[in-house]
Amino acid sequence: MRSKLFATLALTCLLCGFNLVPVAADMTAMPGAKCSMPGMTVTVAKLTYLCQSKAGVLTWSTGLPVSKVAITLTDGWVKLATTGMSGAFGIVKNNTKNAVTIVGVASARAAAVQTHEMVMKNGAMVMQMKMDGFTIPAGKTLELKPGGNHLMLMGITKPIKAGDYLYLTLTTSTGGQATVRVIGKVFAGGNETYDTSNTTAMKP
Amino acid sequence: MSDHSGISRRSLLVGSGAAGVAGASIGYFGKKSSAVQSMTEVAKIGFYGVHQSGIENTPGLISNFVAFDLIDPTKANLQSVLRLFTDDAARLTQGKPALADGAPELAVNPANLTMTLGVGPSLFTRVPRLPSKPEFFNEIPAFPNDQLDPKWSGSDFIIQFCCDDSLTLSHAVGMIAKDLSTLAQVRWIQTGARSDKPAFSGTTSVRNLMGQVEGSDNPLPGNPIFNSLVWINEGPQWAKDGTILILRRIQMLMDKWEILDRSAQEMVIGRRLDNGAALGNKVENEPVNFEATDTLGLPLISANAHIRLAHGASLSERIYRRPYNYDNGIVDGKRDLGLIFAAFTSNPVTSYLPIQGRLAQSDSLNKWITAIGSSTYLILPGCTENSYIGETLFT
């Protein structure tokens, strides 16, 4: 079933300005979708598949049975962007009695949405993909903000304008899903540098 | 819909239970004797409700009337403006930073901030496929003595900001201007202020820059006729529970005014300068007797006195005034100051226009004032937490 293809992605990072390196993508046969970027999710026949990097190769996870999960996002907003990347922020609350891990995010307005964190590298704060997702303890909140943890919209499909509503579907490690809304806002900050060196799949 | 926590000038004036209502000696700043007190004092006005805030509550001490035009007049862009406005106003008026607030610390003191949005008649010609506007909602025609300057007149929409703190006000205006910057352009801003002190002990009226007591005969919220005078209850459904704002920038010709002696100044209005009593009366609140004459049989309130002509011929021919003073310093060697006349009415055709018609014709005051700006806006109805201001235009 698996056919390995190499696809070249030339996304320009809106926040940091440099081009993402061409990606060797593993295009596992999923109906209508290619696993071309870590963080992508696809839901088919009540199963959600996550695009993950394993030993430097992008592969779809096994299907997680979709259910609803009580995660909410308040104060949600997304930075305006015409192409490329943009950051989405807000306060995510885990309203369940167990810890949840957000491992995938999807939006109709972006090719992929990744979970990003800020780390210190060579004396500078850079953002990078958080490969294991965001874990939120039971009943607790996680603040997503410029300069901290955030959601990264990659490959924006249609310009995000001021006042636009965007819907993001958050998927947990157990297949739980919640759809949340963010609003497009003018914001000058949040121009972090994107470090892709930990995103192992992004080697040619 | 208003929630006034803590001690505020408002609760003192409105007298919600407090003794010594509106005594000049217990004014707003008098109460805020210590820094500690001002840090803990949270004076805020609820945002959600049937009507927008910024109309029924006591006006904040300072105001900005910010007029905007849509850059690209589409329905979608208007909707974005209204969503962003609602989201920002719901937060900022409650002392919370806006989303993506560049200076969140400037939002923590709500200081009775209100933010109120109204749409201009031009919006309905510029934006395709909007529902039609009420028949009674149009630009106010220019009156013969007006010298209207486009830089103070008209726009697609307006936001009225009222507040008791200049830092909070600046922050709110700046935040909105930034948020709307890709959608709308600011056409003009009128900044206004009101006196913090009642005109004299025991009144809620304040003095304007001519020194007159203003607000004596004004149907305030709580008045049994206020609701029908102010809130729209006819015409298209989307405008119901909104109101119409008439905003005029009226310059006071102070050099000329100061030449008049006090009794002449009092005759121009028909009320006393010291305590606002109508001529012939002792106190401000006494019903005005327009028939009263002096010993020679001459009317005490002259035929052309401002209050005689402005007085509604019927109960429905009345408007609710909520004005601010403006002072633009000295321009070309002359003081540039006056009144930002802001009046609210459910139907200007039956209330405002007849009044203004009489004033334009023969008001004594016309010699000392000139209208230099004029705009009309339909203040949209209020909204709930699950909607946004103006949503009724899209359903």
Ligand code: HEM
């Ligand atoms: C710079 C311009 C103006 C000044 C200085 C001014 C001043 C005053 C003063 C001192 C009073 C008496 C106290 C009170 O009831 O508030 C008054 C009353 C009033 N004014 Fe004006 N006014 C101005 C413009 C206007 C305009 C443009 C209108 C409306 C078209 C208007 C409508 C009224 C009305 C309805 C009253 C109450 C009359 C009554 O029923 O007794 N005023 N104004």
Ligand SMILES: [Cu+2]
């Ligand atoms: Cu990022």
